[in-house]
Amino acid sequence: MASEMGVPPNRIPVDLDVGGNETGHIGKPIFAKWLERLGFDAQLGPFYLGFWGALSFVCAGAFTFIWLITMAAQVGYNPVAFAKYFVVLQLEPPSAQFGLAFPPLGLGGWWLIATFFLTASILAWQVRLWERAKARGLKPYLAYGFTGAVFLYLVIYVIRPMIMQDWSEAPPHGIKGLLDWTNNVSVRYGNFYYNPFHMLSIFFLLGSTLLFSMHGATVWALEKYGAHEEEAEIDEPGTGTERAQLFWRWTMGFNANAYSIHLWAFWFAWLTGVTGAIGVLLSGTLVPDWFQWAIDARINYPQLPAVPVELPPPTP
Amino acid sequence: MALDLSFSVLDGARESRVPGGRTIEEIEADFRKPGNTTFSAIFGADPFDFWLGPFYVGFWGFITIISVIIGSIFYFYGTVFQGPYSFPQNFFAGRIDPPPPEVGLGLQQAGEPGFLWQMTVLFGTIAFLGWMMREIDISKKLEMGFHVPISFAVVVSSWLTLQVIRPLALGSWSEGFVLGVMPHLDWVSNFGYRYNNFFYNPFHALGISLIFFATFLLACHGSAILSAVQTRGKNVDPEEINEFWRDVQYYSIGEAGIHRAGALAAAAGILSANLCILFSGWPVQDWVSFWDFWNSFPFWNAL
Known part of the structure; x- marks a missing residue:
């Protein structure tokens, strides 16, 4: 049975196995034959939950709930308006006047709580990738690789705002808000193409x-x-x-x-x-x-002096 | 019948495996054979059907190397030798501008502005297409599918979109991008602001997402193989890696599927990027007001 569920007999117990069966897995394998016609593997599942997986999903759920409900509040919980403005709505970080202090919930407190859950979810997923490899006695290369993405996330949302002493340096949660933050960070620091x-x-x-x-x-x-x-x-x-x-x-x-x-x-x-x-x-x-x-650094050059042009006389 | 893109491994392919592998000399003795090129299929013979060191030449390799040399002469003459600064500085700062707008789609003579740009783009295009044809020749010689030249054609299509197709659509070579290391960065930056905000360009968003997705898949694939091989050595069971992925994310696409998915994600990202360039300035002048259609749907425009 254990080998059927894909767990080698010498597995190292590194998680709580909080899944449906004795190996901590959920569900039975499902076979979608049409995937084979694309050259893809046909088997889906079983899925491993475990403590870190459960923690990651709960935190991701809390983040998603806070994010969506605060945005819905901005349009008076009108579902049609929510759909119309979904990409424009955003949960904003505290404004600069609050620094790193905890602001009132409506003025960025929800952003701080949501970002806490998002960060916890990502870090739990990082541990999960590590322990899933360890449970099979594999080198945790996927966890090593995920550190690159986690480092980028932490720098943008946590580390750099703390260095700048200001949560308003972090991006808002929202589709347009994230795109605008990316655009503005380039403009504010003199064009990111030269970075x-x-x-x-x-x-x-x-x-x-x-x-x-x-x-x-x-x-x-x-x-x-x-x-x-x-x-x-x-x-x-x-x-x-x-x-x-x-x-x-x-x-x-x-x-x-x-x-x-x-x-x-x-x-x-x-x-x-x-x-x-x-x-x-x-x-x-x-x-x-x-x-x-x-x-x-002598890789870019100030513009050459412009050819002098004769300006038209100022209009009276 | 339903679409079937499955495959099966030829008899004898797995049996050809040699522990530790053969030396490159042993392999090349088996595969370096004349004939079976595109040029010889049309004209009966290929005068360039030989190797130079590790490189295969072929008719298309000859076309490519000639175009690379001529194009490079134009490029370095324009950027480095005619540049305003010292030679090493010009390597970064030198630029070759496309012809001015009043030239339209005309061809410039030597000494006229934009001549060097037109020549560099012309020979660059020939070199890229020659390289693609040479990859077809090499694929034929090794009896492979044409997946690599097709993938390369996708990125050549980006060059053609930027430097040929979009300038043709807008009726002016001046729409092509500036050649040069730092100046082409400025061109990309300015291009985004010229159409108000490129982050609101949906094809740009889709292209970036797919390119990040391809990079994500590459990290997944590279780490899966490294962890399997470094841990299990020669006793790897590929099914163990599939089970690892099903544990983590419910589905494992499989060892053949991941290569297909990666190549497709990369190609789709580049093709979407082509559209984001082509549509800027041709049908769409402003990617912010482009979204006005969204707000004016009859079922919610009163909101």
């Missing part, structure tokens, strides 16, 4: 997209040779992996192998979040103006 860590983060973001395009397309093109069975191909490369390696060697003079491409993948994706977080963390704390920074 070298923003450059690096975009490099790794687009680089990750490029890497997955290359790796995914290569393996997709070689499925009939078994190249997608990567665990086997790493130890014993067969004709599929040989063709994959030759493709890139012939195309660009260099190739990864079935193992090292996943090192490239992991580090590119992880560094996207980490370099982005550093870029946000420095803005306004150490660097007030990235445009001026780029001029001082």
Whole structure:
């Protein structure tokens, strides 16, 4: 039974197994055959809940409830108005006058409570990723990778506002509000395109997209040779992996192998979040103006003196 | 019949696996064979069907390298040698502007403004398309599917959208983007504000979401393989990784599916980004007032 539920007999108990059956899992596997026609795995579930999963879902639920109910209050709980203005409504952080103090609920207190639950949910999910790997005796690489995204989140919502002594530095909860915050943070600090860590983060973001395009397309093109069975191909490369390696060697003079491409993948994706977080963390704390920074660093140049033009006489 | 994109592994493919793998010399001895190129399929022979070191050349490799050399000469002449600062500074600050708006879709002569831009874009486009055709040749030689050249064609379509299709749609080469390291960043920044607020462009939002999703999937895939192989060594059971994913998120797409999903997410993000560029300034002048339609639906415009 244990092996049927996918749990090896030597599993290390690191969680409370608060699921439906003796292994802490919920539900029976469901098979959706149509997924196989897309080349995808057909099995859904069973799902593992556990203490950290339960905590994460409860906190995410509390955040979602506070977020939605405070936004609904702004339109008088009118469902049609709520639907019309859903992307515009936002739960705003406390204004700058409150600093890091706890403001009245309607003036940003709900934002602080909601953000507390959102942060708790994300951190519980981080622990969950770690303990799910530990329970199987696997190295927790997924938890390592998730730290990149968590670091970016914490810098934007918690660490940088605390350094700036002001919760109003954090983004509001809301779709338009988050987009506006992103737009404004660039404008306030002299254009984020000149922020070298923003450059690096975009490099790794687009680089990750490029890497997955290359790796995914290569393996997709070689499925009939078994190249997608990567665990086997790493130890014993067969004709599929040989063709994959030759493709890139012939195309660009260099190739990864079935193992090292996943090192490239992991580090590119992880560094996207980490370099982005550093870029946000420095803005306004150490660097007030990235445009001026780029001029001082001699990678950007003040405009050349304009050709003198004759101004029209002022109108009386 | 329903759509069927499933696959099966050919007989003998799994049996070809060699513990520790073969050396690159042994592999190349099996696969470096002349013939089976696009050029030879049309003209009966391919005079460039050979390798230079690790690189395959082929007719399209010849086209590509010639275009890269000529395009690079135009590019570095315009940015570095004609730039206003020292050579290393010009590498960042040098720029090649497209022709001025009054030129429209005309072609510039040598010495006229925008000539270097038109030449660089022309040879860049030939080089990109030549590279794509060369990937098709290499795929044919290795008897692979054409998934890599198709994926590369997606990103070439971004270049074509920015530098050719949108300028044609708007009737002026001046709509193309500035070439140069820092100036092209300025162009991207200005382009967003020119259409009021690019964050409100729905295709921009979808494109960014899909590109972040591809990066997220890449982190998931890379970490799954690393944790499996570093922990289990050669005794990996792929089903164990599937079970790990079902524990965490209810569903595991599988070892073949993740490569398909990743390639598709990356391509879809880039295609959506193409639309966000193409629609800016052509049908849509202002991405803020673009959303007026949302507020004016009859069932809630009174609210």
